[in-house]
Amino acid sequence: MLAASAVSQSPVDPLAGLVVGDVPPPKPKEGWSVVRVIASSLNMHDLWTLRGVGHPAERLPVVLGCDAAGIDQDGNEVIVHPVLADPDAGRGDETLDPNRALLSERHDGAFAQFLSVPTRNLVPKPDWLTFDQAACLPVAWTTAYRMLFTQARITAGDRVLVQGVGGGVASAAISLAAAAGAVVYATSRSEAKRAEALKWGAKAALAVGERLPERVDVVIETVGEATWAHSLRALRPGGTVVVAGATSGTNPPADLSRIFYLQQRILGSTGCTRYELESMLRMMKATGVRPVIDRALPLGEITKGFQLMVDGQLTGKLVIHPPQP
Ligand SMILES: NC(=O)c1ccc[n+]([C@@H]2O[C@H](COP(=O)([O-])OP(=O)(O)OC[C@H]3O[C@@H](n4cnc5c(N)ncnc54)[C@H](OP(=O)(O)O)[C@@H]3O)[C@@H](O)[C@H]2O)c1
Numbered sequence: 001m002l003a004a005s006a007v008s009q010s011p012v013d014p015l016a017g018l019v020v021g022d023v024p025p026p027k028p029k030e031g032w033s034v035v036r037v038i039a040s041s042l043n044m045h046d047l048w049t050l051r052g053v054g055h056p057a058e059r060l061p062v063v064l065g066c067d068a069a070g071i072d073q074d075g076n077e078v079i080v081h082p083v084l085a086d087p088d089a090g091r092g093d094e095t096l097d098p099n100r101a102l103l104s105e106r107h108d109g110a111f112a113q114f115l116s117v118p119t120r121n122l123v124p125k126p127d128w129l130t131f132d133q134a135a136c137l138p139v140a141w142t143t144a145y146r147m148l149f150t151q152a153r154i155t156a157g158d159r160v161l162v163q164g165v166g167g168g169v170a171s172a173a174i175s176l177a178a179a180a181g182a183v184v185y186a187t188s189r190s191e192a193k194r195a196e197a198l199k200w201g202a203k204a205a206l207a208v209g210e211r212l213p214e215r216v217d218v219v220i221e222t223v224g225e226a227t228w229a230h231s232l233r234a235l236r237p238g239g240t241v242v243v244a245g246a247t248s249g250t251n252p253p254a255d256l257s258r259i260f261y262l263q264q265r266i267l268g269s270t271g272c273t274r275y276e277l278e279s280m281l282r283m284m285k286a287t288g289v290r291p292v293i294d295r296a297l298p299l300g301e302i303t304k305g306f307q308l309m310v311d312g313q314l315t316g317k318l319v320i321h322p323p324q325p
Contacts, residue, residue: 001022001023001024001025001112001113001114002020002021002022002112002113002299002300002322002323003020003021003022003023003063003108003111003112003113003299004018004019004020004063004064004065004111004112004299004302004320005018005019005020005021005023005061005062005063005064005111006018006019006046006049006050006055006060006061006062006064007019007060007061008057008060009049009050009051009052009055009057009060010050010051010052011051011052011053014047014050014051014306014310015050015303015306015307015310017050017060018050018064018302018303018306019061020299020300020302020303023063023108023112025113025114026108026114026115026116027116028073028116029116031118031119032116032117032118032119033072033073033116033117033118033119033122034072034073034114034115034116035068035070035071035072035073035078035080035114035115035116035117035122036070036071036072036113036114036324036325037068037069037070037110037112037113037114037115037322038069038070038071038131038135038321038322038324039068039069039070039131039132039134039135039296039319039320039321040065040067040068040069040110040111040135040319040320040322041067041135041136041140041168041317041318041319041320042168042302042305042306042309042314042317042318042320043066043067043139043140043168044167044168044245044247044309045066045102045104045139046064046065046066046104046109046111046306047306047309047310049062049064049104050064050306055105059105059106062104062105062108062109063104063108063109063110063111063112064104064109064110064111065103065104065109065110065111065112065115065320066082066102066103066104066109066110066138066139067080067082067103067110067135067136067137067138067139067140068080068082068103068110068115068135068138069125069131069132069134069135070115070131072122076122076124077124077125077127077131078122078123078124078125079122079123079124079125079134079135079137079138079277080103080110080115080117080121080122080123080138081120081121081122081123081138081274081277082102082103082121082138082139082271083095083100083101083102083121083271083272083273083274084100084101084102084103084106084107084117084118084121085097085099085100085101086099086100087120087273087274093273094273094274095146095270095271095272095273100271102139102271103115103117103138111299111302111320111322112299112322113322113323113324113325120274121274123274123277123278123281126281126285128285129281129284129290132293132296132319133290133291133293135317135319135320136168136172136291136292136293136316136317136319137277137280137281137291138277139168139271140167140168140169140171140172140317141168141172141176141280141291142271142272142276142277142280143169143172143244143269143270143271143272144169144170144172144173144176144220145172145176145272145276145279145280145283146269146271146272146273146276147169147173147220147242147244147269148160148173148176148177148180148182148218148220148242149176149180149276149279150269150276151240151242151267151269152218152220152240152242152267154177154180154182154217154218155180155181156180156181156182157181157182157183158182158183158217158218159182159183159185159214159215159216159217159218159236160173160177160182160183160184160185160216160217160218160219160220161184161185161186161187161212161216161218161219161220161231161234162174162177162184162185162186162187162197162202162219162220163186163187163208163219163220163221163222163223163227163230163231164186164187164188164222164223164227164247165186165187165188165190165193165194165196165197165205165315166188166190166193166312166314166315166316167222167223167247167314168314168316168317169220169222169244169245170186170220170222170223171200171291171292171315171316171317172291172292173220174186174197174200174201174202175200175201175289175290175291175292176280176283176289177201177220178200178201178202178289179201179283179287179288179289180283180287182218183203184201184202184203185202185203185204185205185206185212185213185216185234186202186204186205186206187205187206187207187208187209187210187227187230188205188207188208189207189208189312192315193205193315194206194207196292196315196316200292208226208227208230209227209230212234215234215235215236215239216234216235216236216239217235217236217239217240218239218240218241218242219231219234219235219239219240219241219242220242220244221241221242221243221244221245222243222244222245222246222247223245223246223247223248224243224245224246224247224248224249224250224252225246225248225249225250225251225252226248226249227248228252228253229252229253229255232255232258232259232264233258235262235264236262237262237263237264238262238263238264238265239262239264239265240264240265240266240267241264241265241266241267242267242268242269243266243267243268243269244268244269244270291316291317292315292316292317293316293317293318293319294308294314294315294316294317294318295318295319296318296319296320296321297318297319297320297321298320298321298322298323299320299321299322299323300323302320305318305320
C-alpha cells in the first residue's frame with residue numbers, strides 16, 4: 001500500500017527523511033481493527049517526528065499521520081481516536097496513562113491506505129460530518145476542546161485569547177470558544193489570517209504581541225517562546241494560561257514574579273480522551289461549528305503540504321487523501 005513514512009530525522013532538513021512509497025499493509029490482529037483511510041490531516045507532530053523531537057531514532061521507519069477518518073473492516077464509517085492508552089491506567093483519564101502513545105509514535109500512522117488500531121479507538125463518524133471534516137478532529141480539534149472546556153473550564157462570556165490563528169489547534173480554539181459564547185481575541189503574524197479569525201467568531205484579531213483592549217480570563221497557548229510573555233501580560237489576576245505546544249520554541253522567560261504576584265495559573269494539556277472526542281462531536285452538532293480546512297492534497301503530494309506547514313503558510317487544517325483501492 002502507499003504510505004508516507006519517516007525514515008530519518010533532521011532538525012534542519014526534516015523533509016529529507018520523508019519517503020512516500022510502498023509499505024506492507026497492516027495485518028489483522030486480535031482486538032484491533034483495520035481501517036481503510038479515506039482522509040487524514042497534517043499535524044505539527046508529524047514535523048516534530050521528522051525533526052527528531054519526541055520520537056527516538058530507533059523507532060524509525062514509521063508511517064506518519066495521527067488523524068484518520070475512514071471505513072472499518074465491517075463497513076462502518078469511523079473516526080480514529082488517536083490516543084492509544086489503557087483507559088484504566090490514568091485514574092480515569094487515559095491521557096494520564098504513563099504508557100500512552102499517539103498514533104504514529106509506537107504504531108504506524110494514518111498517512112497510508114490502511115491503518116490498524118485498537119477497536120476501542122474507533123468512534124462512529126456522524127453523517128453530518130464529511131470524511132475531510134472528520135479527519136481534522138482527532139488531534140488538533142480535540143486538543144483545543146480539552147484546553148478550553150476540561151482544563152480552563154471556560155463559560156459563556158469568558159474572555160479568551162488564542163495565540164496564533166493559522167495553526168490547527170488555534171483555528172479550532174477560536175471556533176470552539178466563539179461557539180461556546182466566549183469573547184475571543186486572537187493574534188497572528190499574517191493580516192490575511194487575522195481577517196479569517198474574525199469570520200470564525202473572534203471579536204478582534206491583533207498582530208503578535210499587540211496590547212489587547214482588555215485583560216483576558218484564559219489564554220490558549222500553542223506558539224511558545226514567541227508569544228509567552230504576551231500571554232502572561234494579557235492575563236487578568238487569577239487568570240489561566242493553558243499550554244499544549246511550543247511551535248516557536250520551548251524556553252520562554254518564565255516571569256516568575258508576575259506569575260506569583262498576579263496568582264496566574266498555568267496548566268499543561270496533552271491529547272484528549274475518547275469521551276472528550278464524543279462530547280466535542282455533540283457540541284459541533286448542536287452549534288454547527290465545523291473545521292477550518294486550508295486545502296486537501298493527494299497522499300502522493302504530501303511533501304508539498306509539509307513544506308506549507310514549515311513555511312507557516314497554512315490557515316487551519318491540511319487534509320490528505322490516500323488513493324482508494
Ligand atoms: N499537547 C498536545 O496534545 C498537542 C496537540 C496538538 C498540537 N500540539 C502542539 O501545538 C502546536 C501547534 O500545533 P498545530 O498542529 O496547531 O500547528 P502549527 O502549524 O504548529 O501552528 C502554528 C501556530 O503557531 C503560530 N506561530 C508559529 N510560529 C510563530 C512565531 N514565530 N510567532 C508567532 N506565531 C507563530 C501560527 O500562527 P500564525 O501563522 O497565524 O501567525 C500558528 O497558529 C505544535 O507545537 C504542536 O506540537 C500539541
